[in-house]
Amino acid sequence: MPILRRVLSWALVALMCLAFQASAQDNGPDYAAWERLASEVEADLELGQASDLRLENLRSQVAIWRDNFLEASEANAARIETLQSQLDALGPVPEEGQEEASEITQRRKELTDRLAFLSAPVKQADEAYRRANGVIGEIDDIIRARQADALLELGPSPLNPAHWGQAWEDLRSSLSKSWAELERRWASDLLRNKAKTQLPAIILLAALGFVLLTRGRGWARSLARGADKFGRNRRAVWRFLISLGQILLPMAGIYALTQAVLVSGLAGPRWSLFLESLPVWAAVLLGIHWLAEWAFNDDDSIAVMPLAPEERVKARWFSDVLAALYVARGLLEVLIQYDRFSAETLAVIEYPLLLLSGLYLFRLGRVRNDAAMVGSKAAKEGDAGLFRLRFARLLGRAAMVLGVVGPVLAAIGYLRVGSATVYPAIASLAVIGAILVLQSFINDLYALITRQPDDQNENEGLLPVLAGFILTIASLPILALIWGAREADLTELWTRFREGFQIGETRFSPSDFLVVVVVFVLGYMLTRLLQGALRSSVLPRTKIDQGGQTAIVSGIGYIGIFVAAIVAITMGGLDLSSLAIVAGALSVGIGFGLQNIVSNFVSGIILLIERPISEGDWIEVNGVHGTVRDISVRSTRIETFDRYDMIVPNADLVSGTVSNYTRGNVLGRIIVPVGVAYGTDTRRVEKILMNIARDHDMVLMNPAPYVVFRGFGADSLDFEVRMILRDVNKGLSVRTEINHQIAERFTEEGIEIPFAQRDVWLRNPEALTGEANKDEGAPE
Template sequence: MHRLCRLLLGLALLTLPILTPNPGALLSGAQPLAGAAWAQTEAEAIDYDEWERLATRAEEVLATGQASTEALEIMRGTLANWRTRFLQGQSINATQIQTLRDQISALGAAPDTEAGESEPEEIAARRAALEERLAELQVPIRTAEEAYSRASGLIRQLDALVRERQAAELTELGPTPLNPAHYATAWEDAQTLLRGIAAEFAAAWSMETRSELLRRNGPVVVILGLIGLVLALRGRVWSARIADRVLRRSSAAARAVVLTTLVSLGQLVLPLVGLVLMVLAVLSTGMTGPIGETVLRIIPVMGLTFFVARWLGALTFPRDPEMPAPLTLSAEQRTEGRLHSTVLGLLLAAETLLQALGDADMLSTAALAVLDFPILVIAGLFMMRLGHLLVLHSRNAPVTDEGRQLRDQVVMVLGRLTILLGVLGPVLAAIGYRAAANFAIFSPVLTLALLAALILLQRVQSRVYDITTKREGASSEGLIPVLVNLLIAVLALPVLALIWGARVSDLTELWSQFLAGFSIGTTRISPGDFMTFAIVFAIGYVITRMLQGTLRNTVLPKTRIDIGGQNALISVLGYIGFFLAAVIAITTAGIDLSSLAIVAGALSVGIGFGLQTIVSNFVSGIILLVERPVSEGDWVQVGGVMGIVKRISVRSTRIETFDRTDVIVPNADLITGQVTNWTKGNMSGRLIVKVGVAYGTDTKLVDRVLREVAEAQPMVILTPPPQVIFMGFGADSLDFEVRAILRDVSFIMVVQNDINHEIARRFAEERIEIPFAQRDLWLRNPDALANALHRRGPLRAGSASAAPGTDTTPDSSATPQLTPTADDMSGDD
């Protein structure tokens, strides 16, 4: 059977392990049991004698290597079923074993006989009895583990043998289609096939029972044939007309894309249903034999291949310019793309028919090579043209300042690879490597079809998200569409693996390994354990959040605890709830973390060296939440940062400065460094205003004016009263300070501004002068300086040089430009 048929069969079989946790039991007709009882019954029902016979036979088959690939696959499936039973057998008596281990632990540590230690005879006897019982219960588990290992080894050997055969098939050199001697063989095989179909029809017509069956089923045959013919010929046209009407009547772009895509499924479904009805009509006549039935049964697969290719081509290269297109191409290029997709689908359908006939031994190897060669050559040409369109899209895509987008670069690479494989496939077929040529041509074709289907699904789900959120373009900003697209891509990976030669057993093996989980010490962790852990932890997390919300909105507002204390209590409750939820989830899932003691010890060393800063900040955050030296809403100053505390987490604290910038301060700095908290005890704080007056001013008057200004300010507390201090005699002024306590230190800048304005106004009324800095310059030896300047007059007169023939005698009436030096003068205040 062709690769496409195997692909469809593989997709059907892949759902079996997902829908049924024990496919082996389902296929064998066993009734499912629930929980541990089912696992225990399965483990106890294991017939190890039968398993020994099967394993021995499998080892003999592997030793000879003479069995067919189909027989190997059947044997592998049987071994996989046995391995599943062995895996389930490893969990037998788990509860009793854990109980015994707890009982042994309750007796205390065993005495060290070498060191001369002993214990009472009753305890020693009890310990021996419990250990003997524990060993008896562990016997089935050890037997199942040994058998599980043996089954896994045999499965690995079978897989390796099948892979070797697949590789040998790809590299097998067969008859070349360029040899004219093979043309006659192909013509004879084709004639034999047609004559066989005609002979089957004639033989059936001559049989009375078949003729009677045809007459009895005649009306049904005619009705089915006519309905199928109408659907096959007109179904696509009807769906296209409905899609056009939907596109014109829909106002929202997202809704139009979704509805048009759904309606366009009729272009795929209706012709396929019509083709199936026509096949059923022919089969109902009873005029077909084995050859005719083989051809008829492959026709629906061929039709599905052709219709899917045409449908994907119509959506990837839309005819309507209003429909979004995944590729940036012109209208002529989109028309060419639809043609290439349709032709490739038709060629793939023809290849499917040839492969089916070859698998049924109705065509010889030489005939297959000759008949398959034109299909591969034409498919290679159309692949090259399709790859050229992909390259054109990458060239037509807009280029940003950072270059081409990654998506366009990937499309460019895919286009060039498609062109390369389109050339390589016919060359391999001409040499005689038909299997390799088939793989090089049609695997990329199916891959491109899969990518087109993925793009279509992602586009539809994005438009559905836009419709759900009632906001156009929401899918480009939301996280959910990205996650859904990622999930779609992950689900497509098994299909991609099947296209490129993977076997269904390879994928089921991966699924089995996933279900089996992994072992940590003596504990096996499976996906079921992860699911249990996730569910229990999610429940604990939700309960913790509900308690936090109840405390925040209902309980704590009715207490006298300040906002900082309330936030601290809520945060501590969150950490405790998070920890308890994790512990309960681990315990419920049955995960034994005792085997991780060595890893935890090594991790603690790593924390001590590499993560000590993070741990220090974490501990400091806990201290901040418990002791609350700094609370949310406090005005603090840490180093050179001053602002309002907005949030305290376990690692850092966010402070909003008065410039409206956020500063992240590590919690360790708040614990180990010097922190000024302006609003910790109360909101009051001291304001200091410095001012200076000119020498000669009445200091008592200045004292009285400043005191009146401070007492007149509404934000200043009068008990204790503001103070005016004469600080001393400055270089330019008499220095005073006004010291006052404010009711709310948050208004310190506003109050200081108002007091400064009021001081300036009152000083102007009282004619009190605020001096400014003055400097006097005097010459120590003016006579000596004048004589020195007079002797150097010609050099300091301002004329750097004189022209030839010019009088250089200094003019006594001219004012020289003197430039005294530092040695000629000195200055004092």
């Protein structure tokens, strides 16, 4: 097929480029040969009569030279940088009227001459690179303009009946020539005798091909059914691998049959081209059928497209018909290669295939657009299933639009536009289906390797998501070729990627990015290893408290990541001094828009260094009590006693008032108030309360507990028991236990704990008496 040929030719050009660069790196560019080629190309461009094929060939040659010049322009970069730094060390050139030591002047001249000598090849290569880049740009502009003109050229309408007769005659003549070629070669005694000498090989290849073609798919299905006894993940992986046999075995059979015919020597040029393309067409038919079975499978655990069960049969049928129409167009292209049909004939014989392709593309898009989630796999996959459903509907709408627009444009006379609309849409749907099926297989394989339970969602891992992203990126060049991009366009993108970009006087290439990423990852890993060693082995053996250990580990983490970033950027070739302007602009933005974030960040550093609070401390902030659980550079997480998290900006902790009840130790005082009735022996009450406090295990004897006789209350004699506890975090339970013991001892000693009593004084009781008498004398 054309796409496969374009991919192969692109790969061949890339290999030629690599070989040329490998041979040219030893001796440097041959500028005389380049001058001859550049002059020839520029002359062709001025005339404007070169064919597209010649322009493409010239472009590929110039692109090889350009890559060679790019390599040469980066030669001696390290030595040039060293010489420049040596010159900078000597200081600026003295102004007129000023003198410097003769040794420095002589050394400056030597370094300048050496720098000019090493810079000359670099400048020459850079000039040649820019010239080659300009030539390539001119060639690309010419070819794109020609392609646009050819695509938008208005041709004859296939609906004009005046063209039908001639088109039918041309098609019949082409088929007759093909049949006549076969008859002519069969009538040749020489060719028949040659075929007889190859008869054993022909029979073997034909028998092998017939068996594989007729029995291969059945064998693959039988092996796949044997996986039903396995668990879900293992069964899915096994079925996928075995199902590939439904493509490979019949393809091998068709290839064997075509080789049997080619070995016989009876196939002429027409039939040889047909037979060479036959395995490719078989791959298209079998591959799309296989993709349709996986994408629209009746089993929800296998299907990757969320369709209603009754719609999946239709989707599989439409996919098979589109594959057959796609192959039929390939067959027509083979005939066109030998028979130069007129524009009218091409329009008439291609339009029926295009119309049917657009019709079935529309119907397939309508099926996807009407996709329902009821009982489908998407309903069980949450957000992933919903995204897949929306994506399927988007594809359906696009297929419906393209299926209508393409045939309509072709009917008007824009046959190339119609063909460039419908057939790439069919191929794109196949590529997207392959991506979805492969991603589903990677999900199952990941679940099998990680031994996930069969009922667990396979989309929970990060690796399957990354695999899907990589598959999508890898498919972009294929989709670009499908939609008409030239191989040169892709190679140009790759060249631009290898060339990198320039910041100031520094050029960054993909290798620089790779160095930055690798160095940063290594620095990050070393930082994490150092943090782990400190946390588990070093710090626990010191006398530093837990909060201090956490602060040290966090600080080393921030410093390590910062140093790793600086080292990675420096090794990548970025001069940090060139970022001064950017840093100045950022400082203005920080001063106006990020001042709260910076304030919290600085406050977090202060908290980690001064450690007024630490993880595990009981603190009070804005009237809320809680335990510090985590201190980050921006905020602190406090878990309240009601078991919810409160996020406090670090600036509030530094600038506000914070009560820390357990800073340095967990000792703390609690106060238990109690009242007794008037008339009770206060000395006796004091003695009882003191004994209760001293007998509790959590109460310290130094400082000793103390009983305070606070005074005479409105309803009772008020006392307080003040105690220092070993662990103030247990103050609530100690308070409860002390209250229980006080109630029990007071009951044993006959001491009354009073409750509030009030006397009610009536200002005019006679009025209430009169009202009562009236009520008694009232008639019933």
